[in-house]
Amino acid sequence: MKSNPNVEALLARLSLREKIGQLLLCGLPGPHLTESLKDFVRSNPVGGIIYFARNVENPGQVAQLTQQLQTTASEADQLPLFISIDQEGGMVARIAEGITLFPGNMAIAAAGSVSDAYEAALASGKELSALGINLNFAPVLDVNNNPLNPVIGVRSFGESPQLVAEYGASAVRGFQKAGVSACAKHFPGHGDTAADSHLDLPIVPHDLTRMKQLELVPFIRAIEEGVDFIMSAHIYFPALESEKKPATLSASVLTGLLREQLGYEGVIMTDCMEMHAIVDTYGTVEASVMALEAGADLVLISHTHELLTGAYEAIEAAVAAGRLSEERINESVRRLLELKIRRGIMTEVGDFPEEILEAPLSDASGLPTGVGLAEHGDIARRISEKSITLVRDQAGMLPLPRKKTLVVTIASSAMTIADERIKDHLSLGTALMEQGLDVVDLSIAAAEVAGKSPAVAAAAEDSSIEQIVIATYNAHFYEEQSRLVKQLLSLGKPLAVIATRNPYDIVAFPDVQVYIAAYESRPLTMRSIASALLGSTPFTGRLPVSLGDEGRYGSVMIEFASKTTTLAIGLMSGTSLDGVDAALVRMTGSGQRTQVELISFVQLPYEKEFREQIKALCSVQQSSVDQICSMNFVLAERFALAARAVAAEAGIQMNEVDFISSHGQTVWHIPQDDSVNSVVRSTLQLGDLSVIAERTGRPVVGDFRPADMAAGGQGAPLVPYGDLILFGNEQKGRILQNIGGIGNCTILPAGCSADEVAAFDTGPGNMIIDQVVFDLSSGKYNYDENGQWAAEGTPDEEWIDQMLKNPYFSLMPPKSTGRELFGAQYTAEFLEKAKERRLSSADIVATATKFTARTIADSYKKWIFPKHPMDEIIVSGGGAHNQTLLRMLTELLPDRKVTTARMHGIDDDAKEALIFALLGNDFLHGIPNNVPSATGSHKPVIMGKLALG
Secondary structure, eight states: OOOOHHHHHHHHHSOHHHHHHHTEEEEOSSSSOOHHHHHHHHHSOOSEEEEOGGGOSOHHHHHHHHHHHHHHHHHTTOOOOEEEEOEEETTEESOOSSSOOOOOHHHHHHHTOHHHHHHHHHHHHHHHHHTTOOEEOOOBOOOOOOTTOSSSGGGSSOSOHHHHHHHHHHHHHHHHHTTOEEEEEEETOOSSOSSOTTTSOOBOOOOHHHHHHTTTHHHHHHHHHTOSEEEEOOOBOTTTOSSSOOGGGOHIIIIIIIIIISOOOSEEEEEETTSHHHHTTTOHHHHHHHHHHHTOSEEEEOSOHHHHHHHHHHHHHHHHTTSSOHHHHHHHHHHHHHHHHHTTSSOTTSOOOHHHHSOOOBOTTSSBTTSSOHHHHHHHHHHHHHHOEEEEETTOOOSOOSSOEEEEEEEOOOOSGGGOOOOOOOOHHHHHHHTTOOEEEEEEEGGGHHHHHHHHHHHHHSTTOOEEEEEESSGGGOHHHHHHHHHHHTTOSOEEEEESSOGGGGGGSTTOSEEEEOSOOSHHHHHHHHHHHTTSSOOOOOOSSOBTTBSSSSHHHHHHHTOSEEEEEEEEEOTTOOEEEEEEEEEESOGGGOEEEEEEEEEEEOOHHHHHHHHHHTOTTTOOHHHHHHHHHHHHHHHHHHHHHHHHHTTOOGGGOOEEEEEEEEEEEEOSOBTTTTBOSEEEEESOHHHHHHHHOSOEEEOOHHHHHHTTSOOOOOTHHHHHHHHOOSSOOEEEEEESSEEEEEEEOTTOOGGGOEEEEEEESSHHHHHHHHHHTTTSOSSOGGGHHHHTSOOOHHHHHHHTTSGGGGSOSSOOOOHHHHSHHHHHHHHHHHHHTTOOHHHHHHHHHHHHHHHHHHHIIIIITTTOOOOEEEEESGGGGOHHHHHHHHHHOTTSEEEEGGGGTSOTTTHHHHHHHHHHHHHHTTOOOOOHHHHOOSSOOOOOEEEOO
């Protein structure tokens, strides 16, 4: 660790007791700082304070308490304090009223956008900071792959380690952008346990190899994101620790694994040392010393001040006895002081910044300034509404008809010590009544379900009740709730079940026909459920965990949750209609850090007659509904054949392939609404996914474009996401120019993030050239091999200038096009005009080729170069083989280096098929895979649909 002279000076002035105090974080018994508590703070200088619900009356009181604590420490000549809290969101939040309470992790993941995790954390962090809170014990990075886990559940983002990693990293970034330290918990992973460490010592039996593939993945990603704190778990991992010590007390885990193997340089802190996993084994006081020996920097003693003072004395005695060296104490204090300085909690010389000691400001409503903002409420509501997940509606019950409805709510309660108390209760019946439904509202505490079930059944049997809705609360843990649901089901009336905590409740009553997962039961969620039930808002949530074969994340997602390396086949048939490209790809990881290796590549060309059949379907004048319907299945057979061929080429059995990802064949694409022709933005790709899945026996992902278009995008171009992964460069600005039937470019400024990527279709690529060659050769040639024919001719520059006046070339990006604009009709008119101008065949091909080159170069000069300095152009697709086209581009762009993808280690022809494998990989990991800045979508979305083999 690099030495900071200011920190060293601070260390030199601190006594041993003051240093030890910096290593301790304690709680307070109530909401007010009494004189006796002030005396305790003065006598026991600690590193920080943790708030629980017992310390909270309202946001104004919290802000005042914070200011009083910092003032008391300042008056006692102590260092500024960490003021910390567990404000995870959802069901675990110490402040639930007056502040904006955001949905919890699993609800955010169900809403489907990584950016939501960032926005929620940023807004939440700003409100915490307004209360003087500078450390939030969030996000939870446990991978909840055990449905029987009693303490994590919806506190986790889900069961996929990659999904948890990406959402968790976004939350870390959001909190810390707001100036609040984030704390990733519970290292090395509390997700796969069936015991609660608050009450017992859980054991996780997995070896390190498995843990690196699953439990550790989110923590590694958080370390890369620069998370300030990592909290240890009181869990025993036999594979990591030879003695039966929880991770908190294990040097093998905290020092050997976290510090040395994973390279973490931030603050390691313990979970509360008064949990039974510690108290019942070593005791809080002795364990505090052991935690420091193991490598912890900060020890959390949340409740009992006698135990805190006992820890002081034990640590001091351990130093005196040589069990702990003072340098070991200094090592941790350095980390803590440097972090306080970096986060603005303390000045470089250890003083209190003025704003920390100032009395909190309030707005006209009495809330502290910056708390409960309307724009933050809008974010929370949007995420909540998107999260509500329709798992099944086999009865066709939804949206609820406006009939008299019995609504039963199992009231939320503190299911674990982590929940503390839950006060803000709103029944689902009340939420539905607010929206005008005729409701009989019954709300029952979880502990009273057995006793009140007969009364509920009697109410349900009443002849006036036409339908029933019940909101369960972790029913898979409580048999009395399960019995009640089954009793209501037996009445034969329409019944909808909503799980308002863990989504696994359906396993307790698998015969229910209508089931919804809502992940939490806060008032905001109850109103979101009501809106969805009544059809006011759509069901858009996706399950981040598996429920057998139900939901988006079924058995395929379980398989992917344990995989860091996948073998996949990407399939592509482009607008040039040459045939099917199939790429066998090995991928490690997911998201923008995916590493890709091309194993094999094959091209299955279309015969001339088949190619003409598809081309006819791309024409309004020649296509027919029956032919389009038939070709959807015929093309799927071709795609399946290509998938089997590329696997055979590599000597791979199909059962070794994890999944197939297919773009399909675009036959029509309408990027924008067209009121003149009464059409809306839409797209159609052929090559049915279910047929491919049936023929190959593998899961198939495809139909990517509609999700982006539904979110306001043009559904194209799709390759920029993969271009960024494959070609992004910290030093060089690059344009990735694909020249297939249509030309499309991706702009990658040097060191850019996904938000800075731009892309658009430049216009025709090979589409006009190929059709011209086909017609001029009377069908003998499908394309101009190596550009030889064009090389013999002279382009008609005057005519090219006229063609460039087409309105498409004046449209500002993002934009996309296809055969509907530059297809058969355009080419027929092109050839007719060429005859009028008396051009030779070679001149016609040269003109078509130069036209493509000009559309590309002119697009760069008009839309790219004025905004972005670009160093090189990398060409791929069929156009990369046309030497005349490449020469023309080089001449038109003399100040830029023109290369091909092959020169960068990526097969020119395989690139797009490879990228569709990448898109499928992120779909299966629940990670958004569009680039809104390229497509025009108003948000990141998870593009794709799944067919199981």
